[in-house]
Amino acid sequence: xxxxxxxxxxxxxxxxxxxxxxxxxxxxxxxxxxxxxGSRFVLAPGFGVDFRLPVVEGANAGARSPTxxxxxxxxxxxxxxxx
Numbered sequence: 001x002x003x004x005x006x007x008x009x010x011x012x013x014x015x016x017x018x019x020x021x022x023x024x025x026x027x028x029x030x031x032x033x034x035x036x037x038g039s040r041f042v043l044a045p046g047f048g049v050d051f052r053l054p055v056v057e058g059a060n061a062g063a064r065s066p067t068x069x070x071x072x073x074x075x076x077x078x079x080x081x082x083x
Contacts, residue, residue: 071079 069081073079
């Protein structure tokens with residue numbers, strides 16, 4: 001075949017057929033792992049954190065305003081500087 005000169009597909013092994021039990025063992029071990037060694041950052045990513053970012057004095061003194069502003073409303077409307 002001119003489009004597949006090395007015929008690599010014929011040299012691959014076939015995929016294993018019966019790994020259903022291994023899937024359930026892996027899933028069970030993952031559940032056990034997260035139950036025993038769970039982290040609040042992995043299991044509850046929406047957990048609030050009370051900290052503030054550091055503020056640098058005078059950081060906004062030399063800041064320039066943007067030339068273009070685009071707002072996308074929840075209704076799907078797109079608003080620009082011109083309206």
